[in-house]
Amino acid sequence: MSHAPMPDAERLAEPMRSRWSPSVFDARHVIGDADVETLLTAAVWAPSAGNSQPWRFVVAPRGSAAHTAFVPHLSRGNSGWVPRASLVLVAGCEVVDVKDADTARYDLGQAAAHVTLQAVAMGLHAHQFGGFDKDAAAVALGVPAHVRLMAGIAVGVRGDPAEVPERDREREHRERARRPLGEVAMGLGWQPWRP
Numbered sequence: 533m534s535h536a537p538m539p540d541a542e543r544l545a546e547p548m549r550s551r552w553s554p555s556v557f558d559a560r561h562v563i564g565d566a567d568v569e570t571l572l573t574a575a576v577w578a579p580s581a582g583n584s585q586p587w588r589f590v591v592a593p594r595g596s597a598a599h600t601a602f603v604p605h606l607s608r609g610n611s612g613w614v615p616r617a618s619l620v621l622v623a624g625c626e627v628v629d630v631k632d633a634d635t636a637r638y639d640l641g642q643a644a645a646h647v648t649l650q651a652v653a654m655g656l657h658a659h660q661f662g663g664f665d666k667d668a669a670a671v672a673l674g675v676p677a678h679v680r681l682m683a684g685i686a687v688g689v690r691g692d693p694a695e696v697p698e699r700d701r702e703r704e705h706r707e708r709a710r711r712p713l714g715e716v717a718m719g720l721g722w723q724p725w726r727p
């Protein structure tokens with residue numbers, strides 16, 4: 533089963549065209565260490581301001597001690613689907629005592645995008661999530677104070693929708709819509725850009 537249609541996306545290159553955020557992961561799929569390393573390598577080859585590479589990831593494959601420590605801090609809405617994924621990367625960045633914390637956050641987002649696209653290219657899916665108690669998760673995971681957790685990236689393969697609660701099943705069928713270009717691309721004087 534594929535995701536809802538994406539108007540205009542057919543002209544995009546792979547793997548962007550095929551990327552989406554499923555909420556039904558196969559809780560039996562195990563991700564190998566080599567694949568985890570490849571995903572992390574995609575992150576580290578992202579560009580960053582001055583090549584500062586401010587991103588950090590706590591690597592939490594399902595069944596690991598890190599995963600067990602992280603899961604209790606998920607929001608209620610994420611607590612059903614995230615633990616089924618094969619891997620959670622808890623993404624943070626150095627924002628204390630850095631030259632420009634905004635840029636560090638920007639760079640982390642780009643590294644996360646690399647992970648999601650690399651996952652698709654490997655036949656996996658990635659679904660980012662911000663819904664967890666970041667301070668509590670940082671303590672549970674032993675993250676040092678100069679690193680702020682920003683988001684999680686759940687990675688895995690799609691599972692059987694019949695195995696998950698209605699809420700997670702329905703999440704996948706939400707319409708995937710985007711703002712029209714006229715709302716996001718501007719010309720001089722903040723007028724909608726026109727080709």
Ligand SMILES: Cc1cc2nc3c(=O)[nH]c(=O)nc-3n(C[C@H](O)[C@H](O)[C@H](O)COP(=O)(O)O)c2cc1C
Pocket residue numbers: 551552553554610659660661662663664683708
């Ligand atoms: C920083 C960030 C935080 C997000 N937080 C959540 C979340 O807490 N729970 C969730 O189900 N999805 C979360 N998402 C996924 C978005 O809802 C999803 O990417 C968006 O609806 C677009 O859908 P698509 O990724 O399938 O194109 C998050 C995505 C990002 C990038």
